[in-house]
Amino acid sequence: MDGRAGSFAVNRANWDERAPAHAASPGYAFERFVADPGFLSDVVRFDVPRLGDITGLRGVHLQCHIGTDTISLSRLGARMTGLDFSAASLAEARRLAAATGADVDFVESDLHDALAVLPAAGFDLVFTGIGALCWLPDIRRWAAIVAALLRPGGRLFLREGHPMLWAIDDRVTDRLVVGFPYFETPEPIVWEDDTTYVETDAQFVHNVTHSWNHGLGEIISALLEQGLALTQFVEHDSVPWEALPGQMEQVDHKEWRLRGRPELLAHSYTLQAVKPG
Incomplete structure (x- = not known):
């Protein structure tokens, strides 16, 4: 097993173990999705003004995890497919889709094999949400896959944690x-943590992850190299989880920002x- 394949196996074990705990947590709000047909995930709701009208668009959500953002995009009118490498995550996503009557396809695949399971030039919208790019070792390869999935005239929509935020040591x-x-x-950041980012009493065994940061210039340059035209870039002073414990406060849309002086740091x-x- 090569180094990157080993990293993906380590990360898959981590996500597989945590998926049921995430689905059961109040943060992902499965019960709200079932009870309220108009309910949207916090991540998608935050960006509705920037998403615009997506009615009828054929969309794919890369690294979709347990599907709450994917189903939210479907509720806004897009015909959605979700892709993720974690079978356990997709089991939860399919369970939520069935409970809500959402017409969403979920496909199990490593992102790097997306073109083996999804149609090239088949999508009007490629969506990637918070906390996805850090699991990928090569941002140029990601950009090439995004470009290949998009039809001419299609768009990428990405909201992510800011690479400056990812560089901050959250142990301080x-x-x-x-x-x-x-x-x-070239080498991943190796991290060991027996918790997760939602409230849960679950105990975990697979606690090691491998991740990579990507600078803004690297991300934008990778997309430009694929011929994509940048149409929007907005930095935010908030992020949808408590990224720096002890230093943040919760604000609107369940977003978190640096307490007192959020202008010091681009959050997302x-x-x-x-x-x-």
Whole structure:
């Protein structure tokens, strides 16, 4: 097993184990999705003004996890497919889709094999949400896959944690300390954590993850190299989870920002790019 395949296996075990706990947590709000046909995930609701009208668009959500954002996009009118490498995550996504009557397809695949299971130039919208790019070792390869999935005139919609935020050491709780790479590195950041980012009493065994940061210039340049045209780039002073414990406060839309001086740090960003028609 090569190094990257080993990293994916390590990460898949981590996500497989945590998927049921995420689905049961109040943060992902499965019960709200079932009870309220108009309910949207916090991540999608935050970006509705930037998404615009997506009625009738054929969309794919890459690295969709347990499907709450995918189903939210479906509720906004898109014909959605979700793709993820975690069988356990997709089991929860399919369970939620069945409970809500959502017409969403979920496909199990590593992102790097997406073109083996999804149609090339088959999508009007490629959506990637918070906390996805950090699991990919090569941002240029990701950009090539996005470009290949988009039809001419189709667009990428990406909201992500800011690479400057990912570089901050969240183990330091009283000041901002850069402790991790900002730029993409050949070797992964190896992390061990027996918790997860939602409220849960579950105990976990698979606690190691391998991740990579990617600088903004690297991400944008990778998309430009594929011929995509950047149409929007907005940096935000909030992010939808408590990324820096002890230093953040919760604000609107269940977003979190640096307490007192959020202007010190770009927390997340929304990027849109279009494949020329």
